[in-house]
Amino acid sequence: MREWRFVLSKKWLGYLGIAVAFAIICVLLSHWQWDRRSENLALQDKLDANYNAKPVSIDSVLPTLHSYDSSDEFKPLRLTGHYLTSKTYLARDISYNGYPGFDVLVPLQLASGRVFIIDRGWVATGNDHDYPDSIPTPPKGEVTVVARLAPAQGDVPGRTDPKGVNEVARIQPADIAKKTGLTAYTAAYGKLKSETPSPGAANLPKPALKPQVDWSLNLSYAIQWVMFALAAFGFLIYVIRQEYDARYSDEEDQRWLEEERERKRQKRGPTDADIEDHELDEAGYSSSRPGTMIGR
Known part of the structure; x- marks a missing residue:
């Protein structure tokens, strides 16, 4: 050691x-x-x-137009009103399973006169142009909507709303309220879960995907x-x-070589020279001094 x-x-x-x-x-x-x-x-x-909770009224989670608590995210809200279809906006550059497209944002006017922005879902970018081939229309008249609460998106440096079209760069209800002059909830919006009466599958964009936290x-x-x-x-x-x-490999290598030679010699057995030397010894001759007789 x-x-x-x-x-x-x-x-x-x-x-x-x-x-x-x-x-x-x-x-x-x-x-x-x-x-x-x-x-x-x-x-x-x-x-x-929150995602699997029972729907609640909007006043229970958004008591004012500008209130929002992150602990209520994805809670389903039950709302009754009618869609302002003429004031539909498209949120640009929204990806859905890797495909580019738009989210369809339609204001829902409640009985109180206030407006809550509903994200009805996703539609793909057109085949030959940078806007959808068609935009599904929501039900007419009074409708009961169940939508999951989502916070308004923040600004992104360098991204601004396109001019001359009903498109926005980010989903910000305050921005839509300013553009339309509506009295709207500004801190949050809703992602559509269901509508009654249902407009039919043909008039429904793709619904929002369930959120997953990657741990x-x-x-x-x-x-x-x-x-x-x-x-x-x-x-x-x-x-x-x-x-x-x-430090020590040379000594160990030499020791290993000597041990390996001895092991091979013992495995191979005595050579002819070893046998001859042994016979000479038995006959009284010294193998170290050939020709010399050792007296007994």
């Missing part, structure tokens, strides 16, 4: 300290990713609970950081072994 005492030198103790420090950082990062996973799982549970990446990163910590010690052991080989 004396050969391994070099690992107790300041240099190798310093390397060990670096490996330990790196491993501690990796463990802390792994723990952080694990906490993020737990947070995302809790967020998914909350979204699932699998957090789990993967947590495991990876633990593996990095273990790899640090594995690399240190590898470097120590390389140093050991550089």
Whole structure:
């Protein structure tokens, strides 16, 4: 074991300290990713609970035109009114399963006179132009709508509403209210779940997809950081072994060669020269001094 005492030198103790420090950082990062996973799982549970909740009145979650609480996201609202079809807007650059298109935004005027923007769903970009081939029309007259609550989208630098068309760059009810002069809820809008009476499948855009919080990446990163910590010690052991080989490999190789020669000799058995020497010894001759008789 004396050969391994070099690992107790300041240099190798310093390397060990670096490996330990790196491993501690990796463990802390792994723990952080694990906490993020737990947070995302809790967020998914909350979204699932809201998504599957029974519909409530708009006044119970939006008491004023400008109020919104993120804890109410995706809660279904039951609203009764009539669509203002002539004031339909299209939200540009909306992706649906990887395909480009638009979301159809139609104001729903309630009995109170207030307007709540309904996102009726997605339609594809046209085959030969940069707008839909057709826009499904909502039911006429009084309609009961169930829509899931969603927050108004924020601004994106460099993106502005196209001029001269009923299109918007972001889904912002306040922007639509300003363009139309309507008294609307400005902090949130609704993603359509159902309409009564139903306009039929032909007049329904594709509904919004159920939200999913991706927590699998957090789990993967947590495991990876633990593996990095273990790899640090594995690399240190590898470097120590390389140093050991550089110091003592010649002696070990020579010892191994001698042992290998002896093993092969014993496996092969005595040679003719060995047998002859043995017979000469038995006859009284010294194999080390040929021709000399040793008296008995």
